[in-house]
Amino acid sequence: MARSFGFVEEKLCEAGFFLDQLRSSRRESFNARCYFSAFVSAARSVTWVLQAGMSGVTGFETWYRLTQAKLKSDPLAPFFIETRNLSEKTGDNPLNRVTLAHLHEDLYHQLRGHKRSHVLVIPRASDGATLLADAVQACTLYFTSLVEVIFECYEHFKCVVDPQWYFTRENFIRMGKTFEDAVREFGLPPVWASCAPKGEGAWRALRSQQPACQINNLFRQYLGREIAGPDDLPSGK
Numbered sequence: 079m080a081r082s083f084g085f086v087e088e089k090l091c092e093a094g095f096f097l098d099q100l101r102s103s104r105r106e107s108f109n110a111r112c113y114f115s116a117f118v119s120a121a122r123s124v125t126w127v128l129q130a131g132m133s134g135v136t137g138f139e140t141w142y143r144l145t146q147a148k149l150k151s152d153p154l155a156p157f158f159i160e161t162r163n164l165s166e167k168t169g170d171n172p173l174n175r176v177t178l179a180h181l182h183e184d185l186y187h188q189l190r191g192h193k194r195s196h197v198l199v200i201p202r203a204s205d206g207a208t209l210l211a212d213a214v215q216a217c218t219l220y221f222t223s224l225v226e227v228i229f230e231c232y233e234h235f236k237c238v239v240d241p242q243w244y245f246t247r248e249n250f251i252r253m254g255k256t257f258e259d260a261v262r263e264f265g266l267p268p269v270w271a272s273c274a275p276k277g278e279g280a281w282r283a284l285r286s287q288q289p290a291c292q293i294n295n296l297f298r299q300y301l302g303r304e305i306a307g308p309d310d311l312p313s314g315k
């Protein structure tokens with residue numbers, strides 16, 4: 079298994095936590111600026127931690143090159159990457175900083191009671207001109223794209239990153255290993271293999287001690303999907 083994938087899950091949850099805090103914060107508050115800065119930093123780190131955790135996994139580099147190309151086509155990704163870089167190097171924080179060109183629009187929305195708790199001036203994908211955007215909505219769209227990357231990584235490499243899928247008969251056959259090897263990797267004494275239930279029941283007993291996907295709540299919330307465990311599917315497949 080990829081020993082560091084838990085760090086990927088933790089970093090994604092960290093970004094999600096700060097996004098939730100930003101949603102409930104007041105405009106122009108110091109807390110809001112802190113939450114936005116923390117969100118941008120955590121979100122930017124997700125793919126770095128992913129690459130570190132999956133280093134050496136067969137097929138990951140090829141898969142990630144395609145994923146990177148998709149991320150680069152997301153018009154929000156360059157903005158958030160640049161925002162993170164500026165924040166780290168200069169301390170700049172663009173949350174609720176409205177330029178003169180967008181001041182009238184911002185005041186109009188506030189006076190009309192439109193629900194824009196926070197705003198960002200971001201480049202428009204079509205021509206590079208700037209537009210005034212709902213900051214929470216922009217952060218949510220960017221975060222959703224990261225959640226989708228991690229979901230797709232789970233789907234492609236679930237036998238590597240998901241402990242329940244790792245301890246399946248099919249995966250160990252693929253690796254040229256036996257149930258006895260699985261018992262040893264699990265940290266149980268070898269004699270447990272002879273005392274375990276027979277057939278698929280033995281594998282179910284082994285992986286029942288492993289947690290299910292720890293970030294299915296994020297997958298459900300942002301994608302309306304989830305990673306099923308091997309025993310949630312017919313015949314464990």
